[in-house]
Amino acid sequence: MIEKDLLRERVDRRTLIKGAGAAGIAGMVATPTTGMAAPGATSGVRLRAQSDPATLVVAAAGSPSDLDPHSSYDYQSVMAILGAYEGLIGLKGDSTTELEGIIAESWESNEDFSTWTFKIRPGITFQDGSPVDAEAVRLNYERFLTLGLGPVAVLSRFVSDPARITAPDESTVVFDLGSPQPIFPLAIASTYGPLIVNAKLLREHEEDGDWGHYWAQTNAEGTGSGPYRITNFEPGQILEMERFDDYWRGWDGNHFDKVIVRVVSETETRRQLLEQGEADIVDALNVEAYDALVDNPDITIQSQFVTRNQYFAMTVAGPLETPEARQAMNFAWPWTDVLEGVYGGRSRQPRGPVPPEIRGHDENTLLYTTDLERARTLLEAAGVEEGTQLTLAMQTGLDQPKAAAELFQQNLAQLGIDLTIDVIDLSTYTSLVYGDAGPDERPNLMWWGWWPDYNDAWNHLYPQVSCDAQDRPARICGLYATIGYRSCSTPPRMRRMTKRT
Amino acid sequence: MTAISEMQNLLQEDDPAAIYYVEPPWVVYFRNDVTGIFINPVNIGTYNYWAMSRM
Numbered sequence: 001m002i003e004k005d006l007l008r009e010r011v012d013r014r015t016l017i018k019g020a021g022a023a024g025i026a027g028m029v030a031t032p033t034t035g036m037a038a039p040g041a042t043s044g045v046r047l048r049a050q051s052d053p054a055t056l057v058v059a060a061a062g063s064p065s066d067l068d069p070h071s072s073y074d075y076q077s078v079m080a081i082l083g084a085y086e087g088l089i090g091l092k093g094d095s096t097t098e099l100e101g102i103i104a105e106s107w108e109s110n111e112d113f114s115t116w117t118f119k120i121r122p123g124i125t126f127q128d129g130s131p132v133d134a135e136a137v138r139l140n141y142e143r144f145l146t147l148g149l150g151p152v153a154v155l156s157r158f159v160s161d162p163a164r165i166t167a168p169d170e171s172t173v174v175f176d177l178g179s180p181q182p183i184f185p186l187a188i189a190s191t192y193g194p195l196i197v198n199a200k201l202l203r204e205h206e207e208d209g210d211w212g213h214y215w216a217q218t219n220a221e222g223t224g225s226g227p228y229r230i231t232n233f234e235p236g237q238i239l240e241m242e243r244f245d246d247y248w249r250g251w252d253g254n255h256f257d258k259v260i261v262r263v264v265s266e267t268e269t270r271r272q273l274l275e276q277g278e279a280d281i282v283d284a285l286n287v288e289a290y291d292a293l294v295d296n297p298d299i300t301i302q303s304q305f306v307t308r309n310q311y312f313a314m315t316v317a318g319p320l321e322t323p324e325a326r327q328a329m330n331f332a333w334p335w336t337d338v339l340e341g342v343y344g345g346r347s348r349q350p351r352g353p354v355p356p357e358i359r360g361h362d363e364n365t366l367l368y369t370t371d372l373e374r375a376r377t378l379l380e381a382a383g384v385e386e387g388t389q390l391t392l393a394m395q396t397g398l399d400q401p402k403a404a405a406e407l408f409q410q411n412l413a414q415l416g417i418d419l420t421i422d423v424i425d426l427s428t429y430t431s432l433v434y435g436d437a438g439p440d441e442r443p444n445l446m447w448w449g450w451w452p453d454y455n456d457a458w459n460h461l462y463p464q465v466s467c468d469a470q471d472r473p474a475r476i477c478g479l480y481a482t483i484g485y486r487s488c489s490t491p492p493r494m495r496r497m498t499k500r501t
Numbered sequence: 502m503t504a505i506s507e508m509q510n511l512l513q514e515d516d517p518a519a520i521y522y523v524e525p526p527w528v529v530y531f532r533n534d535v536t537g538i539f540i541n542p543v544n545i546g547t548y549n550y551w552a553m554s555r556m
Contacts, residue, residue, distance in 0.1 A: 053555045056535070058548070075546035083550045094539045191544050227551040247551070254554035274530055280555075281531040281538065283546060293530055300533050303526045306542040311519035326517040333520050343523060350521035352513035354505075357542040362506040366514040404522060445520070455543050457505045464518075 054257040059264040059279035063236045068216035069195035070143060073150035078191050080261045083241045084127075084224035085195040088118050088137065088173075088188055096307070096357060096455040099189050103132055103196055103225060104173075113182040116175045124248045126198040127229050128222030134167035136200065141165050143199040143211045151193030153462075154453045158184050186454040193453070198223040228259055238262050274299060286399065287344050307357045307460070308451035309350050310401065312392065315446070317439030319384045328378035329445070330368045332415060334407040337370075342403045353450075353461060360457025376415055386416030393422045394447035395429035401447050 064080040066072035072081060088104040091097075101107070104118040124132040142162040144155060159165065164176040177184060188194050201222050202212030216223060220230040227249065228241035239261040243251060262279070264270045271289045273279040275296065285293075293299045314326045335349055352365035390412070392405050402423060409419040422443060424432065433446060452460035512518045527540050537553035 056550065056553060056555075079546050079548065082547050091541055091544060094541050096541070096543045191547055241550070249551060255551060256553060256555070259550050271530075274532065277532060280535050281529065281548070283527070283529050285528065285530060289530075290528065298533055299530055300538075301528060301530050302538065302540055303528045304540040304542060305524060306527045306540065306545050308527075308545060309521055309524045311521040313519045314517065323516045327514070330517055330520050333522060335522075338522060343525060347523045347525040350524050352509040353519070353521055354509050355524050360503075360505045362509045364506070365509045448519070451545055452543065457509075461505070461508055461512075 056256040056259045056281070057279045058259070058261045059270045059273050059282045060261050061263075061265065061267070061270065061282075061284035063263040064233070064239050064261065065235065066217045067220050067230065067233060068149075068213055069197055070147050070151070070193065070211075071149035071213060071217070073192060080239045080241075081195070081220075081230070082191060082226070083228035083259055084220050084226045084230050085197060086226040087191070087195050088120075089185060090189050090191075094304075097186070097359070099185055103137070107185060109182075109184075113180040113184070114177050116177065116181075116184050116188075118173045118175075118188075120171045120173065121248065122171060124225070125246055126201065126222060127220075127224040127244050127246075128198060128201055129246070130198065130200065132196060132225055133170045134173045135170070136198070137173045137196060138165050138167040139199040140196050141194075143197070143202070144193060147211055147213055149213070151190070151453065154187050154190045154193040154459075157459075158187060183454075183456055186456060187459075190454045196225040198225070227255075236263055290344075290346075303346070305348060305355070305357060306451065307355050307455070308449060309353065309355050310447070310449040311350075311353075312401075312405075312445040313448050315439045315442045315444050317442070318444065319382075319388050319390060320444050322382040324378045325382035325384050328375040328382065328384070328415075331371045331375035331378065332408065332411045332417075333368065333370060334404075334411050335368060335370050337407050338404040342400050342407070353464065354457045357455075358452060358457050358460050359455050360460075370411070372411060372414055379415060379417075384417070387418070388416075389418045389420065390445065391420045391422055391443040392445040392447075393424055393429065393432065393443035395426045396423050397426075398423075398447060405447075 058079070060076055060079070062076045064077040065074055066077050067081055069081055069085050072078060086102045088102060089099050089107060090102050092100040101121070103121055103124060105121040107116060107118045109116045120132065120134050120137060126132055126136070130136070141155065142165070144152060145160060145162050158177050158181050159175055164178070166174045166176070168174060175184070197216070199211065202216055205212035205215035207214055218233055218235065224230065224244065227244055227247040229244045230239065231242050232238065232240040241259040243255065243257050245251070264273060264279070267284070267286055267289060270279065270282040271285055271292065274282045275293070275298070277298075290301065294301060314320050314329060320326050320329065339345065339347055339349055349367060351363065351367050354361045356363070392408075394401055394405070402421065405421050409421060412419045432442070433448070450460065450464060513521065527545055529538060529540060531538055534556045535553060536556055538548065541547070
């Protein structure tokens, strides 16, 4: 499931790991300034007649890959299916902590937050007309936990046994978590996983006990709980939705009757379609497109720091085996040149692995500066001699990370370190990242990125640092495994912390 | 120091796992006649289609 999607998707960490064994891994993304997309995707076509105001057209850089909310784990799939599926609760507007009821009209916990009770809003129906009642919600979560696919850890961190989720009456769903879990509602509000599907209907499409998962990856007839019905899905090309007349919020007021998500791979084409009014929304443009659109009176640009970061993971092996060597790499990084010269001064230097928008961010974490002399001293302490060769790898299409790496290459050259930059095709690169190659066989530095499923530092860090999932495939064993602490050889100190957090 | 803070310090400074080099903003571009678009820092890249409309 993962690998086949990789071949036709822009790099998206959620896509990479969904279905890989449910490690609870959060969102890896390609830089939104890339524009890689599905082969064969639309290019230069008319998307919407400008005389059709009731249709919303999203020109997406990459294609939705999976319509099953219980397995889809890439933002482009979720971007599409959120029209067709809703959760019990959700984040309110642009808040990362304030929640609002959706299918649930209210929710509460017991005194110690170990039991959470949700009241289901009356009168909601799935798109086949069957009721979204408490039993349907319970069955939905039984399906989600039993399938155990990509985003399952969003829920299984708190409750893994479906028997602990009960529906004592037609409007009440109770989660008995067994221990205090005050942030449980944030997880239930995640758009990755806990959306409500018509599990009873999906069972009619069941094959080999898959709860209809195979069918639901590309079909959604009658299964949705949200405002739009998915009427057409051609992976790599287009997804179309039309309004569900019986949606519980109703259609009074001004709404779109139809939503089209069209895959348009070329960045320049997406920009042109927006300028011409053929597309209403685009993302994943580059700095040049931003500069071209910023003064366009017909276009609005919204820009906001979010919960993601991007990084070059370092292999804990060879020249970079010691902490001192990896600290030296950070001091050799051209921080200002990258932020100003490559990212146009519109991006932010991370203070560690957890962005400030994530609850639990520590503002006291070190903010590196470029200090080549200090880097030289650290390299000497690490026994890394002049003439050492390092390799940095990334997949194709990442213009800004590549430019940043080239500046880094120049700094390292001043230290006598020869950095080779390997730009690798997408499928090869992702196979390398998630493959079984040991640390000595991997590039010394590899590009990557991340965001959490919900607003919680532990949810953000766990999949990157924990190797609790010892019996799971190495590729989802966390960042330390990915970068070189292979076979789940997370440093003992980190292992202790992941267990007690 | 909490465990979460300790992990951040470890990953960034004591035993760096990576060069965490950029936190870019999420940027959405849309036609002026479309309303109801907002960026949620957690639900990145998603839209509430029902709440959106054309002026």
